[in-house]
Amino acid sequence: MNHQKDDQATRAGTANTTAALSSLELLGKTDTSAAVESDDWGADPPPGVSAVLVVKRGPNAGSRFRLDKAVTTAGRHPDSDIYLDDITVSRRHAEFRAENGDYRVVDTSSLNGTYVNRKSVESAVLTHGDEIQIGKSCLVFLTNSRTDPQRGAS
Structure with a gap:
């Protein structure tokens, strides 16, 4: 039995799960009424937002x-x-x-x-x-x- 391959697969699975959970958490945090959803503005707020x-x-x-x-x-x-x-x-x-x-x-x-x-x-x-x-x-x-x-x- 090759424990090294099993350990690598486990670490890879854990990393993928962690990345997926982090992405879900970030989506949840930024989905608020105060969050600005537009990505097309740079150094200034969009019109109507001061x-x-x-x-x-x-x-x-x-x-x-x-x-x-x-x-x-x-x-x-x-x-x-x-x-x-x-x-x-x-x-x-x-x-x-x-x-x-x-x-x-x-x-x-x-x-x-x-x-x-x-x-x-x-x-x-x-x-x-x-x-x-x-x-x-x-x-x-x-x-x-x-x-x-x-x-x-x-």
Whole structure:
């Protein structure tokens, strides 16, 4: 009996199953009302959407989330608008708030913090192209209304 071939077949089967499950999990995570479904836009949100977050790195890489409510929640809680299934993310980690034409990220007393352009923030006004780090996820903020890049953490 050749145990090496059996072990290789088992590992290959496990890898295929894991990849399939990962794909199913990703589909489930990105199928939310906040997710932007269009793939035909690049550096700007689609018409009618003033701001989006694009997941650049992390478990949900490639996902896009509209910021079309007064408050959009992000965290590990399943009811979060932006669900981040990552043990380093708090259940209610951060909020993205639309305020007077600006967007602000607010850390909601998370354990591991929220970062904008690699700086820890409790609250920060976002500008086009800012990178927000929540746990292992890096989200890029894109907006149709450009704000002054000199503004930021507060």
